[in-house]
Amino acid sequence: MSFRKKGFLDSFGKWNFAFLFRVSQFFSWKWGRKFMYEALREKSIYEEGYRNPILKTSLLGKEFPSPLGIAAGFDIKFKYNDELIQYGFGFEEFGTFTFYEKYTARKIRFLSSQKAVLVDEPFFKNGGIKFAQKELINRRHLPHIAGVSIASNQNPDEENKAEINIIYEKIEKELIDCVQCVAPYCDYIVLNLSHPQLPISSLVVNLGILRQIIVRLKDVIDKVAPILKTKLLLKIPLDVSAEQVSLISEMMIETGIDGIIIGGYSMGNKENHKGLRHYGYSYLCGKPIKNETLRIVGNFYKVLQGRIPIISSGGVFTGDDAFEMIQAGANLVQIHTAILYKGPSIGRKICKRLADLLHKNNFGSVSEAVGSKFSQQ
Numbered sequence: 001m002s003f004r005k006k007g008f009l010d011s012f013g014k015w016n017f018a019f020l021f022r023v024s025q026f027f028s029w030k031w032g033r034k035f036m037y038e039a040l041r042e043k044s045i046y047e048e049g050y051r052n053p054i055l056k057t058s059l060l061g062k063e064f065p066s067p068l069g070i071a072a073g074f075d076i077k078f079k080y081n082d083e084l085i086q087y088g089f090g091f092e093e094f095g096t097f098t099f100y101e102k103y104t105a106r107k108i109r110f111l112s113s114q115k116a117v118l119v120d121e122p123f124f125k126n127g128g129i130k131f132a133q134k135e136l137i138n139r140r141h142l143p144h145i146a147g148v149s150i151a152s153n154q155n156p157d158e159e160n161k162a163e164i165n166i167i168y169e170k171i172e173k174e175l176i177d178c179v180q181c182v183a184p185y186c187d188y189i190v191l192n193l194s195h196p197q198l199p200i201s202s203l204v205v206n207l208g209i210l211r212q213i214i215v216r217l218k219d220v221i222d223k224v225a226p227i228l229k230t231k232l233l234l235k236i237p238l239d240v241s242a243e244q245v246s247l248i249s250e251m252m253i254e255t256g257i258d259g260i261i262i263g264g265y266s267m268g269n270k271e272n273h274k275g276l277r278h279y280g281y282s283y284l285c286g287k288p289i290k291n292e293t294l295r296i297v298g299n300f301y302k303v304l305q306g307r308i309p310i311i312s313s314g315g316v317f318t319g320d321d322a323f324e325m326i327q328a329g330a331n332l333v334q335i336h337t338a339i340l341y342k343g344p345s346i347g348r349k350i351c352k353r354l355a356d357l358l359h360k361n362n363f364g365s366v367s368e369a370v371g372s373k374f375s376q377q
């Protein structure tokens with residue numbers, strides 16, 4: 001079905017769009033999403049994108065027009081970045097991609113009363129890194145700051161319970177192949193360790209092996225993207241202890257990793273979300289994980305003290321939430337569930353409010369506000 005009949009969407013104002021989006025979402029999440037995406041292409045129903053000089057942020061060797069970004073998992077087919085980026089977003093992260101394509105089931109349940117979604121996904125669903133490479137080459141002329149999230153779908157269950165060390169070797173090889181494919185065509189690569197079940201997530205604990213993988217990946221980047229100097233970031237889940245925060249920070253400084261993304265999948269903190277049913281592989285995203293994300297961002301900021309940029313990725317729905325994340329130590333802020341609930345124009349609203357809050361609190365830029373919660377105490 002296509003909603004793209006000429007003039008069909010033009011006849012609706014933005015409020016009607018929001019209403020239709022929610023109604024179609026109520027009947028089926030897939031239809032809601034399809035409706036939103038198709039409508040996005042009809043740019044004429046939207047107001048102009050939002051840009052404000054106070055939101056400009058220099059980071060990772062780039063000029064971000066805004067610190068608000070679209071988190072991984074939103075656009076795994078490279079379909080909508082041209083449209084989304086208009087709504088105040090400063091960057092987008094594609095993926096997560098694995099070396100081999102994987103068409104696995106992904107169930108998404110909307111928990112409307114909590115402004116959250118439960119995602120059940122045993123593996124990373126994606127078209128493979130070669131697909132990502134092709135799309136990135138096609139989009140090279142676009143000025144958007146683009147990140148690519150990579151991981152591995154290696155699983156001992158599939159390999160007749162093979163030795164974990166053999167699995168780690170395979171993971172490393174796959175990651176190297178992924179980096180070789182995309183490093184020359186994107187601004188940053190994220191090594192995603194935040195899947196709740198796959199062995200790649202155990203690298204958060206196996207820091208020796210992780211250190212070795214990071215060093216090798218950085219070598220590969222130096223070889224395949226010597227001029228572009230593509231950055232390498234780490235995405236970690238929220239389930240990390242205070243001790244792990246120190247150890248991970250130490251390891252990051254030692255290896256010279258360029259940044260850390262905090263958030264994403266969270267399954268360990270079931271205690272904090274007692275009202276919610278958890279399934280085998282499911283993870284929770286949206287409003288309920290905001291406080292946990294704030295806490296972990298703050299913990300990392302206190303240890304890192306600005307030496308490594310932090311990107312928060314959890315629970316932001318408003319400009320006030322984004323401002324809180326920045327004050328807790330985040331240099332950039334990503335969102336995902338908020339777009340599913342409010343539509344893409346949420347980006348514009350968050351940016352406007354964030355700019356107001358920066359002015360009101362006498363900050364001249366986003367970077368002045370980073371970690372200010374701790375300096376005020």
Ligand SMILES: Cc1cc2nc3c(=O)[nH]c(=O)nc-3n(C[C@H](O)[C@H](O)[C@H](O)COP(=O)(O)O)c2cc1C
Pocket residue numbers: 071072073074095096108117119124149192194235263264265285286287289313314315316334335336337338
């Ligand atoms: C449907 C869905 C798919 C996701 N897929 C990925 C993914 O492939 N890789 C990843 O790193 N994060 C993925 N995430 C996590 C998001 O990037 C983000 O970290 C998380 O949703 C928390 O942010 P939010 O509260 O703003 O949604 C996904 C989230 C959702 C809702």
